[in-house]
Amino acid sequence: MKQFINTDKIYVEDLGKHADKVVSLYGWLYNKRGKGKLAFLLLRDGTGIVQCVMSKADVGEEIFSRADDVTQESAIKITGKVNADDRAPGGFEIHVQNFELVSRSEEYPISPKEHGTTFLMDHRHLWLRSKKQNAILRIRHTIIKAVRDFFDGEGFTLIDAPIFTPAACEGTSTLFETDYFEDKAYLTQSGQLYMEAGAAAFGKVYCFGPTFRAEKSKTRRHLTEFWMVEPEVAYMDLNGDMELAENFVSYIAKCVLDKNRKELETIERDTTKLETIKAPFPRLHYDEAAEILKKEATEFVYGDDFGANDETVISSQFDRPVMVHRYPAAVKAFYMKEDPEDKTRALGFDMLASEGYGEIIGGGQREDNLDILLSKIKAHDLPEESFNWYLDLRRYGTVPHAGFGLGIERTVAWLCGLHHVRETIPFARLMHRLNP
């Protein structure tokens, strides 16, 4: 890569290529340990952390005291020889020849000891520098790239959905309202309806962007702003949809295992749990899932949607994600196609991640019949005029079509084995958090 400021700069992740050579590293002081006339400086540059060993005998009094005085997270430049050494974390260490202070850090709020989550979230802009958060967001990067690579590789066209929308897509959830000149606009809670238009125009499409829910949810699985990928395919039914979903999720898991071994180790993820994420995934009819819940004696009431505990019980029966399909139509959205074999059922499915992580995908086949869709809009008490353009899709060459939405943060939390989704996005937006 071209270096615009420093022609001699190399990165920690490339140290192996420079064994026994003298190099310059630019970064920040992660931590230091003094030992009298010997000092250990941990330099962090965003690609990794390397231990730099400096002895007073080698560098002299002036450089040594300059380095000895430096504070945590000060910006520093270190020049020295790259040595392989088993005692060094990472396998390589630098024998310091020169040390330069680029800028001194004030007292850094995040010490190497323990902190509470509130404090760390208040300092999220600095917390990103720590090892674990760095690893998580690198895995997020892999997942997002895998999402794009998968659909691009399958011949999908990226069609971006608008973020300002005129009304509720699904009616039920609370929307964030904003002024739009003389009018009101709402932040999108799903791009799906627009993807249905896209599917009729391009055959296979997906959108990937932020989504907003104004629900007052305070749980480890909820953000008010989260990222969702939503594919939609014309001439595809529920079975095709589930096959797409399981191949998609398997691909993502494989990419993370292929590219992020080091990061998974940093966050102490049990990777055997990831090795099993391979299509095909078990598929359960709603009634079969209900049967499991009956056997396990949960408080589940037949006909209802599954609660958080129900999802955990169902998914704990399997070593990989499970797809539950044909929910009662009454608990699902108006646009879901009804099962021609049982009109009380919707041709929708949820994918429940393993290890109790709950729903990561919701999707299904869409209602493609104009009259049935009209009656559902009426039955759900939705304003018909707002859906005129959507109904047009049923007037002008309607076809069976299906799609789904996958929540990125829940997927990251699951693959990383994290307790809470707030660490899976650089700057989380929660009910009680709008800063930093």
Added chain:
RNA sequence: UCCCGAGUAGCUCAGCUGGCAGAGCAAGUGGCUGUUAACCACUGGGUCGUAGGUUCAAGUCCUACCUCGGGAGCCA
């Protein structure tokens, strides 16, 4: 919206039946040539969330409020 829980040093927390405000880490000073969240010694650091009440005496008991955390519902 509902149900729990918590607010004490910069951070993480302890503080018993009401009786002088504590520890570890961080910061500062000194020491140490192989440290792995280094270690050892010393130093500084407090409106106990806010308001009111009970009491000779409140961090501690009571009431209200504020803020935050966990969970439910809803969802991805």
